[in-house]
Amino acid sequence: MTKRFGAKVVLDAVDLTVPVGESLVVLGKSGVGKSVLVKHLIGLLEPDAGSVRVLGDDLWAVPSRRRDELRRRFGMSFQEGALFDSLSVGENIAFPLKRHTKMTKGEVRDRVAECLEAVRLPGMEAKRTSELSGGMRRRVGFARAIALKPEILLFDEPTTGLDPINTDVLVRVITELNHRMNPTMVTITHDLSVAFAVAERVALLDEGRIRADLPPREFETSPDPRVRAFVLGDSSLEDARTAPEEVSP
């Protein structure tokens, strides 16, 4: 698919397939179009050319009602967080359940509790979202994203701006979700250590194109100059590897 904003071509005939049950990580520099790509996957943006197929359907060829149905099969945690600040933590997570299911109050309560446990925030239902730290907000966003047990999960920069502890929790939560539910997963990040922790395949988006689409190990050692530049230029990987030695006595 292709997407332009004005004269700027952000996605230039990007061709990408994510097999059911696979965890794909898309890496790329800031501003390269990662968020634009992920917004196409869930049908928040329409490509100028080409198509986006989800579970066999072309998102923009089907009636809008079908598109809405398909969107509901996704759970997405947005880069910006996107919680409702007027609602409590529990109400935020209950929101999609009340809107899209016929679950009873008790069932909603149980599911909300389960989701909060999954993100390591048990018993936080009554908290105001304004009282949360950035990392906790991100985790509540996650809990809401998984509330409907979606088959496809999209995470846009789940750890960006977080301290190492919250980053670690979120990486574990993603890995656990992957093992337990085996969803189709697309994670956007520019952090290589996060990428290698959660990916079964790693793709690099650069200058509008997918430049590499490889298993993590092959990605790391790929001779492709763009991949090399990205891997060598990323200091977070070095940090992730040297950190344990630094803290050891």
Ligand SMILES: Nc1ncnc2c1ncn2[C@@H]1O[C@H](COP(=O)(O)OP(=O)(O)OP(=O)(O)O)[C@@H](O)[C@H]1O
């Ligand atoms: N709705 C929009 N209208 C116009 N331009 C846009 C719009 N959304 C994104 N862009 C432009 O598209 C380009 C890619 O943006 P995008 O947000 O996808 O980058 P990104 O790779 O997610 O960056 P980051 O790592 O900082 O999140 C940028 O130049 C941005 O200004």
Ligand SMILES: [Mg+2]
């Ligand atoms: Mg982005």
